[in-house]
Amino acid sequence: MNNTAASDTKVRRRDKEVYNTNYVKTSRWERWKIKYLNVGFLGHTIFVIFRTVFLIGISYVILYPFFAKISSSFMSRNDFVDVTVKLIPRYPTLDTYRAIINDNYYLQALFNTTILSVFCGFTQTLICSIIGYGFAKFNFKGNKLLFFIVVFTMVVPHQTLQLSMFMKFRYFDIFGIFNLLGGGDIKLFGKVLGHLPKILPFTSLNLNNSYWPLALLSLGGLAFKNGLYIFMMRQFFKGFPNELEESAYIDGYSVYRTFWAIIIPNSFTMMITIFLFAFAWQWTDNFYTEIFFTTEGIKLMPDVVAVPKSLDTQYAGQNLYVAAIRNTCGLMIIAPLIIVYLFGQQFLVQGIERSGLTAE
Amino acid sequence: MNKTVSAAAPKKKRRGASLVARKARAGWVFVMPFIIGLVIIYIPIVIDSIKYSFNKINILQGGGYSLTFVGWENYQEALFVDPSFVQTLTSGVQQLMFDIPAIVIFSLFMAVLLNQDMFGRAAFRAIFFIPVILNTGLVARIDEGNTLLEYMENTSETIETGTENSAVTEIVSMTDISWLFQTMKIGGGMVSYVTQMINNIYNIINRSGVQMLVFLAGLQSINPAIYESCAIDGATTWETFWKITFPMVSPMILVNTVYTVIDSFTSSTNRVMTYIADVYNQAGGNVVSSAMSWIYFLIVILIVAAIAAVISGYIFYQRRD
Numbered sequence A: 001m002n003n004t005a006a007s008d009t010k011v012r013r014r015d016k017e018v019y020n021t022n023y024v025k026t027s028r029w030e031r032w033k034i035k036y037l038n039v040g041f042l043g044h045t046i047f048v049i050f051r052t053v054f055l056i057g058i059s060y061v062i063l064y065p066f067f068a069k070i071s072s073s074f075m076s077r078n079d080f081v082d083v084t085v086k087l088i089p090r091y092p093t094l095d096t097y098r099a100i101i102n103d104n105y106y107l108q109a110l111f112n113t114t115i116l117s118v119f120c121g122f123t124q125t126l127i128c129s130i131i132g133y134g135f136a137k138f139n140f141k142g143n144k145l146l147f148f149i150v151v152f153t154m155v156v157p158h159q160t161l162q163l164s165m166f167m168k169f170r171y172f173d174i175f176g177i178f179n180l181l182g183g184g185d186i187k188l189f190g191k192v193l194g195h196l197p198k199i200l201p202f203t204s205l206n207l208n209n210s211y212w213p214l215a216l217l218s219l220g221g222l223a224f225k226n227g228l229y230i231f232m233m234r235q236f237f238k239g240f241p242n243e244l245e246e247s248a249y250i251d252g253y254s255v256y257r258t259f260w261a262i263i264i265p266n267s268f269t270m271m272i273t274i275f276l277f278a279f280a281w282q283w284t285d286n287f288y289t290e291i292f293f294t295t296e297g298i299k300l301m302p303d304v305v306a307v308p309k310s311l312d313t314q315y316a317g318q319n320l321y322v323a324a325i326r327n328t329c330g331l332m333i334i335a336p337l338i339i340v341y342l343f344g345q346q347f348l349v350q351g352i353e354r355s356g357l358t359a360e
Numbered sequence B: 001m002n003k004t005v006s007a008a009a010p011k012k013k014r015r016g017a018s019l020v021a022r023k024a025r026a027g028w029v030f031v032m033p034f035i036i037g038l039v040i041i042y043i044p045i046v047i048d049s050i051k052y053s054f055n056k057i058n059i060l061q062g063g064g065y066s067l068t069f070v071g072w073e074n075y076q077e078a079l080f081v082d083p084s085f086v087q088t089l090t091s092g093v094q095q096l097m098f099d100i101p102a103i104v105i106f107s108l109f110m111a112v113l114l115n116q117d118m119f120g121r122a123a124f125r126a127i128f129f130i131p132v133i134l135n136t137g138l139v140a141r142i143d144e145g146n147t148l149l150e151y152m153e154n155t156s157e158t159i160e161t162g163t164e165n166s167a168v169t170e171i172v173s174m175t176d177i178s179w180l181f182q183t184m185k186i187g188g189g190m191v192s193y194v195t196q197m198i199n200n201i202y203n204i205i206n207r208s209g210v211q212m213l214v215f216l217a218g219l220q221s222i223n224p225a226i227y228e229s230c231a232i233d234g235a236t237t238w239e240t241f242w243k244i245t246f247p248m249v250s251p252m253i254l255v256n257t258v259y260t261v262i263d264s265f266t267s268s269t270n271r272v273m274t275y276i277a278d279v280y281n282q283a284g285g286n287v288v289s290s291a292m293s294w295i296y297f298l299i300v301i302l303i304v305a306a307i308a309a310v311i312s313g314y315i316f317y318q319r320r321d
Helices: A002-019 A028-037 A037-075 A078-083 A095-103 A106-137 A143-155 A158-170 A178-183 A213-219 A226-238 A242-249 A256-266 A270-283 A288-291 A317-353 B002-053 B073-081 B084-114 B121-128 B130-134 B137-143 B145-154 B174-182 B188-197 B199-209 B209-220 B224-232 B237-266 B272-284 B288-312
Strands: A186-188 A191-194 B055-059 B065-069
Touching: A002 A288, A028 A095, A028 A226, A028 B055, A037 B084, A037 B121, A037 B130, A037 B145, A037 B199, A078 A317, A095 A106, A095 A226, A106 A143, A106 A213, A106 A226, A106 A256, A106 A317, A106 B002, A143 A226, A143 A242, A143 B002, A143 B237, A143 B288, A158 A213, A158 A288, A158 B174, A158 B288, A191 A242, A213 A288, A213 B002, A226 B145, A242 A256, A256 B002, A270 A317, A270 B130, A288 B121, A317 B121, A317 B145, A317 B237, B002 B055, B002 B288, B055 B073, B073 B084, B073 B288, B084 B121, B084 B188, B084 B199, B084 B237, B084 B288, B121 B130, B130 B209, B137 B199, B188 B199, B199 B209, B199 B237, B209 B237, B237 B272, B237 B288, B272 B288
Parallel strands: none
Antiparallel strands: A186 A191, B055 B065
């Protein structure tokens, strides 16, 4: 305190000598008033308060259903007929969880879905990166047209292709080659021309009820929302400086080795973003799993959503109780996803931030 | 001498062309997975789907199926015979026209807010992207008409099943708002639109996750120097938003509008989609559903093209020369 006062006087004396001015230091109160009691600061404060309240409000809207679902998942039957019970269960119980695990093949479904989603997530990420890189950095003939087709695959509603997709994988064949080798009829304009000797034991493969349809779609970059991933990766790679690759070429790397050793390691954040999307959307997917898997086949997450046999729902609170059970199923389905999201969310934002996504 | 030159020349020429050719070939190799998938799986599926929509299909007992060509019959049935398809279609399109501006404006607004420096930004972002990851597919289907959430929200004892789904039932009472705005001479349509938007906020948040990400990415790519020079020239935040931020993210508005249209048209919770799925499930592979979805697809394409054409006229592209 003493020290600063001394230095203040020193400075003031020097100012006096140099500029020949004589001014008084504004008091702390004055400075505070100038800094904080003006329209700009007031406006900013109001804005910050509004913003915080608004963001907290929206966060509440997003998170509230989760709280409601979590609390209701611990409620017992009696709580649903008791009108005084809202968020906090009076007779907490784990019966719902126990019944779902025991009756709904939850653990099997968890195991199978993990395999499927991890596989699909990895393949789709890798394949979409490769395809996106091809679209971003190479000017081959037909680049624009092919990319238009990618956009087209995004636009066609799934339901349009539902039936034919089922049929395609129910009677899987590549240009009639299996049919030909399996000794099936060779048809041309509806007329049977004859058939070859039987080489294969089948004329078409039934790939439904296996992981094959989704694996093949993932490998072709045609699975759920893959058009979007290809689009995102393409935009991301377009932001890469060409010099990076050129220097690698000069150092003797081939195009493929450059991609593998330079491009991939530099795009991990974006790839994790894509993986997160692909993994999560495959995990909760009910469209493709319901086309390709019957309920008797491999147990997957859609099979979990059902009222367990051991729970008696025939009573006054039936509607609510059934709804609560279904929501508990939903919670158990997304529980592993929440953990993945907690680890992955930082990459989600970073990946997007660094993508330099621009529309062209 | 002359001979050797002519022998060497083509060789040299080939080597010169091979760099470009090799790069072009590498491009083909990179997109090859997509091409193979397209040729083996996708194109046959699309062709089959078009074919089925002109046929009647019978699944045979011993495996296999037979088709009988019926021409435009399925389309006629979808458009003229089916009692509720056209109605569902028009109401679906109408709903979308209401939803697009709400979703795009909301996601832009949220992206601008989440882009600002503030306390707890990372936490807010993490919360806002939860719906993109978690509320999809199965969970979205469970949430459709969720009696539980309605019950949790309502303090009244009576709950009716099958009422319209919204996690936050009536944040704003319609009567309050219209009373407030009646004196301000704002049209009733506008007021009901805004209140509808607020009451549907849960739905809108759920559907605007990817759009928010795209807008955030767009905002990040704006050069901070532009904002700095604006601040030096004395522009207010409001002016900066309309003169800098808005034009710079306008390409994103196009992308997001198109994405919103496609996403809400193809989402499994869409009313038309559920209707088509119902028709599909009713008769175990009814081909009328194929015809319906092709009609639907044509309408989607037309709407996307119209919107893209209108918006792209107003877009500002930053020249980077």
